[in-house]
Amino acid sequence: MNMQVVKNTVVTLDYNVTDPDGELVDAGKEPLVYLHGGYDDIFPMIEEALQGKKVGESVVVKMQPDDAFGEYDADLIQIEPRKSFPKELQVGMQFEGLPEGGDEDEVMIYRVTEVADDRVVLDGNHPLAGMALIFTCTVTAVRPASAEEIEHGHIHDGECEDD
Secondary structure (H helix, E strand, O other), rough: OOOOOOOOEEEEEEEEEOOOOOOOEEEEOOOOOEEEEEOOOHHHHHHHOOHHHHHHEEEEEEEEEHHOOOOOOOHHHEEEHHHOOOOOOOOOEEEEOOOOOOOOHEEEEEEEEEEEEOOEEEEEOOOOOOOOOEEEEEEEEEEEEOHHHHHHHHOOOOOOOOO
């Protein structure tokens, strides 16, 4: 029986993501497994493209920044004193922080983009913000979601913590 990708199915994808020039952005080493049907488990545009597909079928989705990780926001750059950070700080490390004037519900991930003697530049943008992306994927498996997965709105791989 060849199931289709429909609401409340768990879909496994082999995928990769490139930029418009064909540079690999995400090689998709691990398959992507998600709960289909508007659970925000995957970008809506990709979900739309996969609706009704069967195992073995492929889709290519071209996403503008708005469809993917958003436009690049220069306001999300913060410069902090070097002494506020651990000694072994390196570019690429990530820290949780609050945006300027943000409240505690708005914790963001900041990436270190530059380390100088007395200051550190942090970027709260997603590394792929501002980029158009091309998402290419092939459906490798489709199964019905369990009642519990549907209730929680995401897949369980056997080691689910209670949310």
